[in-house]
Amino acid sequence: MIEVIDTGIAPSSGPINDCVRAGNHVWLVVLAEDPKTGKITEGDIEVQTRQALSNLKQAINAAGGELTNIVQVQIFLVDSADAPGMNRVYAEFFNTKPYPIRATVVVKELLAKGLRIEITATAVLG
Numbered sequence: 001m002i003e004v005i006d007t008g009i010a011p012s013s014g015p016i017n018d019c020v021r022a023g024n025h026v027w028l029v030v031l032a033e034d035p036k037t038g039k040i041t042e043g044d045i046e047v048q049t050r051q052a053l054s055n056l057k058q059a060i061n062a063a064g065g066e067l068t069n070i071v072q073v074q075i076f077l078v079d080s081a082d083a084p085g086m087n088r089v090y091a092e093f094f095n096t097k098p099y100p101i102r103a104t105v106v107v108k109e110l111l112a113k114g115l116r117i118e119i120t121a122t123a124v125l126g
Contacts, residue, residue: 007059010038019059026063026123030055031115040114045082048116049089057093060123067093069123073102076118080106086117 005019005026010033012018019028032041032048035058041051057067073094077086083104094100100121110118 005059005063007035007055007062009033009035009055009058012038019063021063021125024124024126026060026065026069026125028056028059028063028119028121028123030059030119030121031112032117033112040112042114045077045079045085045116046089049086050092052117052119053089053093056119056121060121063123063125065123065125068096069125070094070100070121071124072122073100074120075102075104076107076110077104078107078109078116082116 001022003021004017005021007019009018009030018030019026030052032051033039033055034041035055041048060067060069075086077083086104110116
């Protein structure tokens with residue numbers, strides 16, 4: 001059975017969930033958005049990465065877990081030049097071994113105007 005997790009982050013306007021749990025597995029997707037208003041966070045990649053990862057932390061906490069429960073991360077960037085800045089902030093949040101496996105993909109664009117980063121993650125609790 002799939003359980004939708006209320007993360008406290010402004011819900012998407014589309015027919016999707018930002019966080020679901022099935023058994024001890026949790027799947028998440030986060031953006032660089034203000035968790036209250038849903039507006040895209042303005043700023044460079046470090047500002048947007050910090051907001052997206054703060055949202056990821058809030059979402060996994062709402063599901064009953066911690067960042068250390070995350071086993072896989074996929075990061076989508078619109079500019080490969082943003083990778084060093086993203087990595088600097090990422091290392092602030094994921095600083096305990098074992099680290100999650102990660103793929104970083106550069107895409108042509110993301111759906112929200114001004115969005116430079118989108119993150120999906122999978123966690124295992126318990």
